[in-house]
Amino acid sequence: MADSRFDPNFTQHVINATGPKATPRMRSVMGSLIKHLHDFARENELTVEEWMAGVNMINWAGKMSDEKRNEGQLLCDVIGLESLVDEITFKLAAETNDHATASAILGPFWRHDAPILPNESTIVHGVDDGEMTYMHGIVQDLQTREPVVGAWVDVWQASTNGLYEQQDKDQVEHNLRGKFKTDDKGHYAFYCLRPTPYPVPNDGDYISVAECNVQARTDVFKGPAGKLLEYLDRHPYRPAHIHLIVTREGYKPVTMQIFDSQDKYLENDSVFAVKDSLIVDFKPLEGNPKATLELEYDIVVAKVDEGTGKTG
Amino acid sequence: MADSRFDPNFTQHVINATGPKATPRMRSVMGSLIKHLHDFARENELTVEEWMAGVNMINWAGKMSDEKRNEGQLLCDVIGLESLVDEITFKLAAETNDHATASAILGPFWRHDAPILPNESTIVHGVDDGEMTYMHGIVQDLQTREPVVGAWVDVWQASTNGLYEQQDKDQVEHNLRGKFKTDDKGHYAFYCLRPTPYPVPNDGDYISVAECNVQARTDVFKGPAGKLLEYLDRHPYRPAHIHLIVTREGYKPVTMQIFDSQDKYLENDSVFAVKDSLIVDFKPLEGNPKATLELEYDIVVAKVDEGTGKTG
Known part of the structure; x- marks a missing residue:
């Protein structure tokens, strides 16, 4: 566990809730995701406000996505996740002739x-x-x-x-x-x-607080990926x-x-x-x-x- | 790094992209999130298909969320994240009189x-x-x-x-x-x-493939949190x-x-x-x-x- 101030058994308790009919891959991937996200929360002593800001970003990404724009994917892209999955996939493909x-x-x-x-x-x-x-x-x-x-x-x-x-x-x-x-x-x-x-899409129509479930924020003029780039003080190109x-x-x-x-x-x-x-x-x-x-x-x-x- | 088969410098390269005007908290929280998500991808050798399934779940959660239902929050809840953030918050509040x-x-x-x-x-x-x-x-x-x-x-x-x-x-x-x-x-x-x-919301209207950006899947009759519970072979109560x-x-x-x-x-x-x-x-x-x-x-x-x- 990342921080002994917190219940050392909680994460395993959540992982153990997975039932017998889950596939082995689902069990191992989700178990690993739960462990990493819990460690992330403990290591940073994540506040309710910060966690809720993340939830709002997820919901906002879904609301902005359509056939021509995938904000969920773009959120992953700006934190390097798609490129990393590409690297993993290239290695596996090279090794397996897939x-x-x-x-x-x-x-x-x-x-x-x-x-x-x-x-x-x-x-x-x-x-x-x-x-x-x-x-x-x-x-x-x-x-x-x-x-x-x-x-x-x-x-x-x-x-x-x-x-x-x-x-x-x-x-x-x-x-x-x-x-x-x-x-x-x-x-x-x-x-x-x-x-x-060219920039990745970093504009965004104004979305009302009610529409995007962003609580207590009214300065929402970008998509969530564009907003994340702004928070990280990065360009979108x-x-x-x-x-x-x-x-x-x-x-x-x-x-x-x-x-x-x-x-x-x-x-x-x-x-x-x-x-x-x-x-x-x-x-x-x-x-x-x-x-x-x-x-x-x-x-x-x-x-x-x-x-x-x-x-x- | 979690697995030396993959580029050992990639994650730090992504973290280092954060600009000088990002707040210290944003820098440390997002740096930690990037590290954990990258380790998660490497440890599981996440495939493009699996990563895209996660992206679709995020977009789907956003599309189903409104004033009365927050599927982004519910996705966090079923993996224990809200309860963990609550525990952290209680501890901090007890320590700081906040x-x-x-x-x-x-x-x-x-x-x-x-x-x-x-x-x-x-x-x-x-x-x-x-x-x-x-x-x-x-x-x-x-x-x-x-x-x-x-x-x-x-x-x-x-x-x-x-x-x-x-x-x-x-x-x-x-x-x-x-x-x-x-x-x-x-x-x-x-x-x-x-x-x-009572069950957490685990129903869901049918959402067309185009509407929810779920590619190559047509069996979408639940919200994403309900679907995740099903994948994990867990009850919603x-x-x-x-x-x-x-x-x-x-x-x-x-x-x-x-x-x-x-x-x-x-x-x-x-x-x-x-x-x-x-x-x-x-x-x-x-x-x-x-x-x-x-x-x-x-x-x-x-x-x-x-x-x-x-x-x-």
């Missing part, structure tokens, strides 16, 4: 029905204020370093206003996403935007990134976000997703009327049963 | 405007299926054991249908609550119901109890729930609030046309600066 697990970390903006596009085409439509980038590279086999022919490179990114197409009624359907197939040299190529940093998933039958899928090395939020991503191996350089490109920047990015994939499929 | 803190644990059904009633009157109106109880006793000074004259005994309880009056449109305003003042012998007396056990708060200028307020010794849920209260010192005996009463049971209950109060004001 394709289904690896593809679970696609994030909220991936779509299963992205358009299949020919190499050398663009995913950018109706965006005038972006830096056009020619992105291309080779998909290679981890062991043989031979090109992998017929691999799918599925790409998606936010527009310059910080919104993915499904969040933004002003973007055309499937804007800034596409699936490209590597050619007989293992090569893929497309035009996209140099990504731009994510560094610029492009999402990729690379798949090929017989290979482990590779899911990643790649980050612009020049981005000022690389060191303090509001959701803690940056890894050194995923930082890339956008270079000036001359003589191509369709783009002013070039990003050459090779992707290494591992056959099932050949270790991890991560690049870098 | 009246405001002590009165914070009144629970969601206390009302500040309960009617002032004469001794020997009843708080029961329009309830036909209850066991009428004559409750009376002395309020005593902890040090002198002298009666305390002019103390307020504020009482409230649920009706036989398990609902407090503000939850139940069929009960008259202020049913089953009242404030009684001790007489010149320190004596209080009133008629109330023998309390009956609270043992029968009467709420009391006793106040007198110059004395520490005493806030408590007292429990019927014959209740079958004493050992497994769904919200873990029972303490041995608060278990009482209802005895048969003869010759009183107004009641069939008697509960004699003396309450000890401590002067400010004279130790704790708890009975028992």
Whole structure:
């Protein structure tokens, strides 16, 4: 127990209430959660007011969430929990060859029905204020370093206003996403935007005290995740990134976000997703009327049963 | 760090993101919460699916909460967190003579405007299926054991249908609550119901998948707290109890729930609030046309600066 001033048997008493028909996983996960939350309360001598502030934040998150905004998830993101679960999932997937697990970390903006596009085409439509980038590279086999022919490179990114197409009624359907197939040299190529940093949703309509069960507080103008960032004196920005998933039958899928090395939020991503191996350089490109920047990015994939499929 | 398979610096990196303008309390409480939640995720190798199930439960709780139902609070209650915070608060209040803190644990059904009633009157109106109880006793000074004259005994309880009056449109305003003042012998007396056990809210309207952000689940017919109890193979019942708060200028307020010794849920209260010192005996009463049971209950109060004001 964290603090002997308090009843040393209480937490075990709560854990022991779990009945015989609970699944073993439910029993162990919830037992661990109860232990950690009780230790947290004791270590901080949490007050009723503080606990109730947490309850209000949970209820408020639920009330603000809908198909296009998930404040419960965002609360987890700003305390690094989604990135940590991603790390755990990557490790488990690498160890167990579990394709289904690896593809679970696609994030909220991936779509299963992205358009299949020919190499050398663009995913950018109706965006005038972006830096056009020619992105291309080779998909290679981890062991043989031979090109992998017929691999799918599925790409998606936010527009310059910080919104993915499904969040933004002003973007055309499937804007800034596409699936490209590597050619007989293992090569893929497309035009996209140099990504731009954007804030996680940190606004919020005013919610009345009654609506959001926030007792004794009337200064509620943000969503709970935005408010938490404010309490923690943190900015809401994510560094610029492009999402990729690379798949090929017989290979482990590779899911990643790649980050612009020049981005000022690389060191303090509001959701803690940056890894050194995923930082890339956008270079000036001359003589191509369709783009002013070039990003050459090779992707290494591992056959099932050949270790991890991560690049870098 | 809980498991060296994972990045040993990640959690501190997240904690270090807190900015210089965060309050010291916010910094330490949130730092501790981040550490515990990260350790929880690592120790259990939490999957994306499990984490997302937790997120959905949080959002679902918010959507179901309103003025009469607080599912975020109820989720905490069924894992013992409210009772633990109560214990912490009682200890702090006893140590610091903090009246405001002590009165914070009144629970969601206390009302500040309960009617002032004469001794020997009843708080029961329009309830036909209850066991009428004559409750009376002395309020005593902890040090002198002298009666305390002019103390307020504020009482409230649920009706036989398990609902407090503000939850139940069929009960008259202020049913089953009242404030009684001790007489010149320190004596209080009133008629109330023998309390009956009731379930915490464990029903719930059907919420569509889109409405509650529950992905890939369609079996959602309960609130999240009810669902959690089901997952944990636990019943939703609270043992029968009467709420009391006793106040007198110059004395520490005493806030408590007292429990019927014959209740079958004493050992497994769904919200873990029972303490041995608060278990009482209802005895048969003869010759009183107004009641069939008697509960004699003396309450000890401590002067400010004279130790704790708890009975028992």
